[in-house]
Amino acid sequence: MSSEKCFAKGSPAPGPVPQDRLRLYSMRFCPFAQRTRLVLHAKGIKFDTININLKDKPDWFLEKNPYGLVPVIETPAGEVVFESMITSEYLDEVYPEKKLLPATPFGKAKQRMMLEHFSKIIPHFFKITSAKRKGDDVSGLEAELKEKFTDLNNRLVKEKTRFFGGDTITLIDYMMWPFFERLEMFEVQHCLNHTHELKKWTEYMLEDQAVKATMHSTDNHRVFFKSFQDGEPDYDYGL
Numbered sequence: 001m002s003s004e005k006c007f008a009k010g011s012p013a014p015g016p017v018p019q020d021r022l023r024l025y026s027m028r029f030c031p032f033a034q035r036t037r038l039v040l041h042a043k044g045i046k047f048d049t050i051n052i053n054l055k056d057k058p059d060w061f062l063e064k065n066p067y068g069l070v071p072v073i074e075t076p077a078g079e080v081v082f083e084s085m086i087t088s089e090y091l092d093e094v095y096p097e098k099k100l101l102p103a104t105p106f107g108k109a110k111q112r113m114m115l116e117h118f119s120k121i122i123p124h125f126f127k128i129t130s131a132k133r134k135g136d137d138v139s140g141l142e143a144e145l146k147e148k149f150t151d152l153n154n155r156l157v158k159e160k161t162r163f164f165g166g167d168t169i170t171l172i173d174y175m176m177w178p179f180f181e182r183l184e185m186f187e188v189q190h191c192l193n194h195t196h197e198l199k200k201w202t203e204y205m206l207e208d209q210a211v212k213a214t215m216h217s218t219d220n221h222r223v224f225f226k227s228f229q230d231g232e233p234d235y236d237y238g239l
């Protein structure tokens with residue numbers, strides 16, 4: 001069973017996951033769910049999507065993930081896995097085609113360290129947009145974000161690679177990408193102006209098939225984000 005329109009409280013529970021595929025519980029504009037969607041697409045895994053109305057969640061969804069967050073993966077055996085990085089690592093382990101994590105423990109640790117660092121950058125995007133909405137001065141926050149982008153840029157310069165884990169895309173690139181896809185939506189695109197290699201990285205990412213398969217246009221992101229900020233998220237926008 002699969003539907004693009006979101007399921008709200010009271011909608012009938014989807015049946016068991018068919019034997020030949022996985023199920024992803026998602027929300028079309030969620031950057032964290034996009035991480036998992038990127039991995040599913042990159043690895044060519046067959047899956048169905050059930051989008052969830054996150055303001056009015058079905059009880060059967062909360063039984064799968066009591067924390068109420070997407071992404072969630074469910075297998076035909078009824079195993080349920082949630083949290084974007086955990087679902088992504090799980091998929092990489094279970095589906096060995098096109099490995100996205102390095103084979104060595106140190107290689108894996110490096111990606112996890114980088115994600116830990118990047119996770120501390122994410123709140124900046126939201127802080128800047130909400131401060132702007134209130135009419136506050138955001139120059140300090142923007143200067144901090146520029147510094148963080150410079151640090152990411154320096155990593156690419158130091159490693160002399162196209163991507164963060166080498167010359168091909170690895171998991172860390174997919175974990176970071178959804179936020180870069182939304183830079184214009186956050187109105188912080190200009191914070192990238194001084195970071196040549198990081199900008200090039202966004203261009204290389206845009207050539208990737210999984211990125212193309214999962215992305216929304218900036219216009220759609222903007223409309224959804226405005227509805228989210230107004231407290232009435234339009235989860236089905238564009239359908």
Ligand SMILES: N[C@@H](CCC(=O)N[C@@H](CS)C(=O)NCC(=O)O)C(=O)O
Pocket residue numbers: 027029030031032033054068069070071082083084085
């Ligand atoms: N740490 C989680 C964050 C996921 C997350 O925040 N998802 C949002 C949608 S973008 C959500 O499900 N929100 C529902 C809620 O907060 O009730 C992950 O990485 O998967």
